[in-house]
Amino acid sequence: MTDLLIKNGRVLDPSRNLDGVMDIAITEGEITEVAPGIDPASAGRVIDATGLLVTPGLIDLHTHVAAGLRRAGAEDMMGDADTAGVHSGVTTVLDAGSTGAFNIGGFVNFIVPYARTRTLALLNVGTLGVTRAPEVRDAADINIDAGIDALNYRPDVIVGVKVRMVSPAISTLGIELPRAAKKIADGADSGAFVMVHVGDILGQDPVAAKLAPQLLSEVLTKGDVVTHSLSFQVGALLSGGKLLEEARAARERGVIFDVGVGRSNFSFESAKQVLDQGFVPDTISSDFTQMSRFAGPTHSMVECMSKMLALGIPLSDVIRMSTSRPAEVLGIDDETGTIEVGYDADITLLELVDGDFVFRDATGGSHRGSQAFRPVSTVRAGEVMPIDFGPRPWGWLPERAPDRA
């Protein structure tokens, strides 16, 4: 007996070279069969996915979902895990340093257990995380031993350390700032990685540009992640429009490059400059916050994927960068991120909608695209989750482009 059968969708899983109309059978939260023409008579529930893309459950490697752990009110930037997650077509979210050593217990005990979305976290190098920004002003805001204790407390949830190369810490601490994050990660009992935010969004301090090559060549090692790889901000990967050589060298050593679209870290101009130099990031992520969901220019993970599609990244690569690749980064690629018998039944149903769309960036720039993803249904460990109406007054799809004059 099969609990759930997803029938007649276009199953697209680049990690398994799957692309074709197939059915997926699910029982007790696991994938039990992937094949064309599975008999629906044996299934407790059947979803007709005709005309839809059926992909591994989307994984958003950069979100802020510590809702309620910062003071309530207009300035609360923290989003909700399931709003960023299962209600947006995403089965796994990584909270990227919303909390630090002194408050991550709140995240682990009061957010993770109640989320339907698989929710993992990075510990911020600053003891209070971005519940108070700037999270690091000087060395007094960092506690190495408390950080190591936090990682060892719940290594199944807290998988690494987040550090932002932003003012004022980059001028007070310099390269010691990311080194402190590395010290915490290396001090943990089980392999933790460091995620570094590049681009000084808080100060545009030229010191950020001086530190970037050193960060890439001397601090980061295999498995560490650079987020905001397509950023236009000072201290990101571009210098005078040219990609830092140190970025290529770091990638060759196994450093991962993430998009992290976000509210203030992405422009189509800088993205094209990076991509045109043959540097396509490894993973797509949203840097989801409550503010970005309502005010843009980044409303959701699927919108970020649509932007990458509009920039010319092929569909199969966009799916890989949002599923199996981030699963590998998180070390959960033996459970999720692929459509394979025995894996958790984490699956996303998407409609790929044709249209004349306009996408917006953080600098007021825009870019037209002819396709966009609309989430239709999320299956998380075999449970079917509803999709929210969408982050915009008119739903999920981007704005329609104005008629050409």
Ligand SMILES: [Zn+2]
């Ligand atoms: Zn962020």
